[in-house]
Amino acid sequence: CRSFMILVTLKLLWTLKPPCRTFHRHPRLLVSDVHSQYESVRRGEQEIPKYFNFASDVLDKWSEIEKAGRKPTNSAFWWISGNGEEVKWSFEELGFLSRKVANVLTKVCGLQKGDRVIVVLPRIPEWWLVNVACIRAGIVLIPGTSQLSAKDILYRLQASKAKCIITNDTLAPAVDSVASECQFLENKLVVSKGSREGWLNFNELYKNQPADHSCVKTRIQDSMVIFFTSGTTGSPKMTEHSQGSLGFRPLLCERYWLDTSPSDTVWGITDTGWIVTSLASLFDAWALGSCVFVHQLPQIEPSVILNTLCRFPIDTMISAPTLYRMLVQADLSSYKFMNLKHCMSGGEPLNPEVIDQWKSKTGLDIHEVYGQTEAVGIICSVSKGMKIKPGSMGKAAPPFDVQVVDKNANILPPGQQGEIAVRSKPVRPLGLFTEYVDNPKKTTESERGDFYITGDRGTMDEDGYFWFIGRDDDIIISSGYRIGPFEVESALIEHPAVAETAVVSSPDPLRGEVVKAFVVLSDAFSSSDCESLTRDLQEHVKKTTAPYKYPRKVEFVRELPKTITGKIKRNELRAKEWGQM
Numbered sequence: 288c289r290s291f292m293i294l295v296t297l298k299l300l301w302t303l304k305p306p307c308r309t310f311h312r313h314p315r316l317l318v319s320d321v322h323s324q325y326e327s328v329r330r331g332e333q334e335i336p337k338y339f340n341f342a343s344d345v346l347d348k349w350s351e352i353e354k355a356g357r358k359p360t361n362s363a364f365w366w367i368s369g370n371g372e373e374v375k376w377s378f379e380e381l382g383f384l385s386r387k388v389a390n391v392l393t394k395v396c397g398l399q400k401g402d403r404v405i406v407v408l409p410r411i412p413e414w415w416l417v418n419v420a421c422i423r424a425g426i427v428l429i430p431g432t433s434q435l436s437a438k439d440i441l442y443r444l445q446a447s448k449a450k451c452i453i454t455n456d457t458l459a460p461a462v463d464s465v466a467s468e469c470q471f472l473e474n475k476l477v478v479s480k481g482s483r484e485g486w487l488n489f490n491e492l493y494k495n496q497p498a499d500h501s502c503v504k505t506r507i508q509d510s511m512v513i514f515f516t517s518g519t520t521g522s523p524k525m526t527e528h529s530q531g532s533l534g535f536r537p538l539l540c541e542r543y544w545l546d547t548s549p550s551d552t553v554w555g556i557t558d559t560g561w562i563v564t565s566l567a568s569l570f571d572a573w574a575l576g577s578c579v580f581v582h583q584l585p586q587i588e589p590s591v592i593l594n595t596l597c598r599f600p601i602d603t604m605i606s607a608p609t610l611y612r613m614l615v616q617a618d619l620s621s622y623k624f625m626n627l628k629h630c631m632s633g634g635e636p637l638n639p640e641v642i643d644q645w646k647s648k649t650g651l652d653i654h655e656v657y658g659q660t661e662a663v664g665i666i667c668s669v670s671k672g673m674k675i676k677p678g679s680m681g682k683a684a685p686p687f688d689v690q691v692v693d694k695n696a697n698i699l700p701p702g703q704q705g706e707i708a709v710r711s712k713p714v715r716p717l718g719l720f721t722e723y724v725d726n727p728k729k730t731t732e733s734e735r736g737d738f739y740i741t742g743d744r745g746t747m748d749e750d751g752y753f754w755f756i757g758r759d760d761d762i763i764i765s766s767g768y769r770i771g772p773f774e775v776e777s778a779l780i781e782h783p784a785v786a787e788t789a790v791v792s793s794p795d796p797l798r799g800e801v802v803k804a805f806v807v808l809s810d811a812f813s814s815s816d817c818e819s820l821t822r823d824l825q826e827h828v829k830k831t832t833a834p835y836k837y838p839r840k841v842e843f844v845r846e847l848p849k850t851i852t853g854k855i856k857r858n859e860l861r862a863k864e865w866g867q868m
């Protein structure tokens with residue numbers, strides 16, 4: 288029944304909407320080699336395939352094209368450690384090695400199609416091999432971030448019923464401390480040079496496995512990757528994506544955001560636990576035959592990032608706003624980027640001031656993309672060639688029909704504030720998550736009328752550009768005014784004293800709540816007189832935005848709490864303000 292829904296979805300989407308001109312804008316022979324067989328699906332003349340596997344239908348196809356000499360001599364994967372180590376794989380090598388890993392998972396660990404595996408690894412080549420191996424074997428991969436505690440791991444192992452966990456020496460003790468409570472866990476694999484008691488050694492096992500493995504047949508709606516997503520309340524939810532949503536979607540919609548070619552090199556500066564890594568550094572990049580560039584980057588150092596852009600032929604980079612905020616603080620005049628042409632930012636909105644500074648210092652635009660773990664690749668984007676409106680996250684990206692809706696899921700006219708929503712009925716678009724696993728209540732709550740509700744507030748303008756106001760929970764209601772933190776933060780960051788800032792609500796006896804700004808000062812201002820600077824900042828905000836939005840409270844801090852993906856944890860700051868922590 289669900290497969291039928293997906294079929295209808297695409298048919299509808301691609302027939303009701305005129306076939307997207309963008310696909311034919313730059314005809315690229317190579318891309319069409321892998322993509323040509325789906326041309327009629329794209330045009331809505333044919334249903335999407337019933338069976339699809341990203342490894343056999345995309346990666347192995349690129350390998351054939353490569354063998355036939357019909358692809359630029361660009362690697363599929365290029366990894367550097369920063370300490371002189373380097374790994375480069377062609378699509379053929381990626382196939383060879385990932386088949387060995389598939390044999391480790393199936394023959395040694397006894398995993399079968401549909402089984403789940405938790406993978407918590409830093410940015411090392413093995414993470415990519417395990418991903419591809421799981422796709423080959425139909426095993427469902429659950430990526431985790433390195434910041435997980437023993438308690439987080441326990442929750443994830445129990446909730447997912449994962450039969451296997453793959454991690455490194457750092458996290459292994461945490462796994463051991465909870466393993467006895469995980470009745471589904473059968474195997475632990477450690478990626479390590481040395482051996483570890485009670486653990487299978489990934490490195491040794493995979494060297495000794497044969498490289499023949501036949502890819503399993505998967506249906507397009509089969510589960511492929513599950514992400515744990517944390518909200519501001521409740522336990523993390525398991526957001527499930529299918530072969531179709533992660534693997535097949537980029538073959539139809541790739542032009543809308545990443546838009547790279549087989550001769551391009553893409554660098555996603557993101558954590559392996561974040562869905563953007565799965566998109567920009569795996570599915571979407573490889574669907575296009577591009578080279579995935581990875582720097583292990585144990586620490587995010589601006590100078591390391593800038594030097595890497597100067598030394599390696601990176602065409603496209605994608606990262607969180609935090610990184611761009613850090614980079615514009617550096618003296619950029621001494622760096623000459625080798626190939627960089629296209630910069631993208633996602634995860635939360637980027638302040639216009641940072642976009643302006645990056646442009647004036649590097650000559651490059653930053654294109655914003657807006658997505659969620661629940662809706663991939665991207666809900667809105669500023670695609671290549673599209674007019675940039677600083678502060679806007681761009682236009683709706685097909686196959687999504689994006690609207691701003693009210694409490695009753697009525698579509699609001701341009702300019703009116705409401706909740707950003709993605710049409711999910713009568714047919715669910717490819718790219719929208721399948722469900723929250725084992726949580727029908729939350730799945731239902733995420734929908735209203737014909738829409739999936741993102742939980743973000745915003746507006747759409749007359750040109751169809753979306754403007755983010757804030758997470759629903761982050762909105763500040765002061766004396767009856769609704770104030771979005773992003774606008775205040777963007778005004779503050781224009782001030783030369785401000786390197787970074789987070790704006791949250793704070794209790795006030797008179798107004799209920801008021802705007803409070805946490806401010807990280809830029810180096811030149813770190814020793815300033817705080818009282819006069821506070822007044823300065825307040826005046827500045829009053830002049831740049833509607834005066835009622837100015838921060839009545841300002842606190843100077845050394846740093847802001849952030850998630851692994853670089854999002855500012857406003858909920859944490861807010862909880863502290865309200866004495867809930």
Ligand SMILES: *[C@@H]1O[C@H](CO)[C@@H](O)[C@H](O)[C@H]1NC(C)=O
Nearest residue numbers: 407408409433455456457458
């Ligand atoms: C293990 O991975 C984490 C990140 O996932 C990293 O911080 C740590 O340095 C790694 N440990 C080793 C021994 O490589």
